[in-house]
Amino acid sequence: MFQGVVKRLCFAPNSSVSLYVRHFCKKSHRKLRISEAISSSSSSQLGVNITVQGWLRSVRPQKANIFLHVNDGSSLQSLQVVAGAELNNPLLTFGSAVEVSGVLKKSPHKTQPVELEADVIRVLGECNPVDFPFKIKKRHGLEYIRQFPHLRCRTNVFSSLLRIRSEATSAIHSYFKDNDFVQIHTPIITSNDCEGAGELFQVEPSSAHDGHFFSVPTFLTVSGQLHLEAMAGAFSKVYTFGPTFRAENSQSRRHLAEFYMVEAEISFTQSIEDLTKVMEDMFRSATEHVLAHCVEDVDLFHRHVTPGHRETVDGMLKKCFPVITYSEAVDILNRSSEQFAFPSDWGCDLKTEHEKYLVKHCGNVPVFVTDYPYDLKPFYARDNQDHPQHTAAAVDLLVPGVGELCGGSLREERLSVLRARLEELGLEDVNSWYLDLRRFGSVPHGGFGLGFERYLQCILGVDNIKDVIPFPRFSHSCVL
Ligand code: 4AD
Numbered sequence: 163m164f165q166g167v168v169k170r171l172c173f174a175p176n177s178s179v180s181l182y183v184r185h186f187c188k189k190s191h192r193k194l195r196i197s198e199a200i201s202s203s204s205s206s207q208l209g210v211n212i213t214v215q216g217w218l219r220s221v222r223p224q225k226a227n228i229f230l231h232v233n234d235g236s237s238l239q240s241l242q243v244v245a246g247a248e249l250n251n252p253l254l255t256f257g258s259a260v261e262v263s264g265v266l267k268k269s270p271h272k273t274q275p276v277e278l279e280a281d282v283i284r285v286l287g288e289c290n291p292v293d294f295p296f297k298i299k300k301r302h303g304l305e306y307i308r309q310f311p312h313l314r315c316r317t318n319v320f321s322s323l324l325r326i327r328s329e330a331t332s333a334i335h336s337y338f339k340d341n342d343f344v345q346i347h348t349p350i351i352t353s354n355d356c357e358g359a360g361e362l363f364q365v366e367p368s369s370a371h372d373g374h375f376f377s378v379p380t381f382l383t384v385s386g387q388l389h390l391e392a393m394a395g396a397f398s399k400v401y402t403f404g405p406t407f408r409a410e411n412s413q414s415r416r417h418l419a420e421f422y423m424v425e426a427e428i429s430f431t432q433s434i435e436d437l438t439k440v441m442e443d444m445f446r447s448a449t450e451h452v453l454a455h456c457v458e459d460v461d462l463f464h465r466h467v468t469p470g471h472r473e474t475v476d477g478m479l480k481k482c483f484p485v486i487t488y489s490e491a492v493d494i495l496n497r498s499s500e501q502f503a504f505p506s507d508w509g510c511d512l513k514t515e516h517e518k519y520l521v522k523h524c525g526n527v528p529v530f531v532t533d534y535p536y537d538l539k540p541f542y543a544r545d546n547q548d549h550p551q552h553t554a555a556a557v558d559l560l561v562p563g564v565g566e567l568c569g570g571s572l573r574e575e576r577l578s579v580l581r582a583r584l585e586e587l588g589l590e591d592v593n594s595w596y597l598d599l600r601r602f603g604s605v606p607h608g609g610f611g612l613g614f615e616r617y618l619q620c621i622l623g624v625d626n627i628k629d630v631i632p633f634p635r636f637s638h639s640c641v642l
Pocket of ligand 1: 384386416417418426566567568571612
């Protein structure tokens, strides 16, 4: 295979390619990712011929030498390349794609452990620095780079965000795996409106079709909960983690039309504490994992994007999350001297301003609010029939800077109570299969959903949800 590569390349007309081949035939190069090269300072890679590929993050020509920084997305750090001035080339510009071969050496500079002494530099993809929207040495703000969703992954800050997002995703899956949850792939296309809020995107083929494609109206899912509940009739712990869609006509900093939700459902539970324990444990375990495994990436946010936020995150992890009832929350709001834009009387939904106030009031740590008015919650929430005020066994987790991060509840497992509720709401036909779950081996159960983008906002301190998802979708915007 190696010979095949050389042969193919030897026919290439491009002079830099033939130079590369001559060199390649002479010495054998190990291809390394930048993160591997950087962490080679004490290993056997030093003094070895290597090849790296990536994009130029800086270019510094000097009289005798040229200094480059090459980054391939494997780490925030770039690899410094030192080459003789004869290897300089006008196409070596900020943003261009290169392949560099040379010898990996210990760096004389304290700021980097190693550098690559280049003997071949190939420009694989040119980048015109005048047209390229990001400029060398400039720290562009999140709002600026948001204008270029197809290019912003080339910036340090957004590539850090994407690595953190990837690591947090793995950490959440690990949490559930370690705690014996079974992952369920719930459908994206569904015929039900789980939340009953009418915020649905309808799904139909783009070409003309007689009637509905699926014979019934279908939608992009607003939540995998009902499908998880079906599975919770056979598995005591299930979860799903996937895209979720809401046709909310909102331009807010915490709403998207497409976002990722982590949802869990647990059978044989009659207590909200069983749910809050999973929410809190998952939050802690994912956050500790991200802080330990993405040290430089998180640090970039906490130093340059949201200075001071690290203390908030450490504060969140130090204490147990307090639990208050909705009625206590209303008392706190009504006793405060704060001027709220929205009413906070018993029976009113808590708005973001209320949620943020409650978090501050509780010491700027995540806080659970339980037992909301029954009428504020969807049809599936369990009726707290023994409470003096008509409440549902529902719980939200409110977090610093964001407000609501998780929403969950015990589910109404009693057939007669659920049937009456569905009739009251005119939903009995739509959800007849859901009643079957209560007819055949129904058990007390409950679950919750966590908004993954809001979670990232919370741990990184990012103000706008559009800055923590690769390609944000919101009303009047679906770029790419
Ligand atoms: O509170 P929600 O609507 O709960 C449910 O959908 C339940 N069926 C979940 C369950 O019990 N399995 O949504 C859960 C979380 C919210 O707390 C919020 O963090 C996030 O999903 N979320 C959004 N995130 C971004 N953009 C939106 N438009 C969001 N709507 C909800």
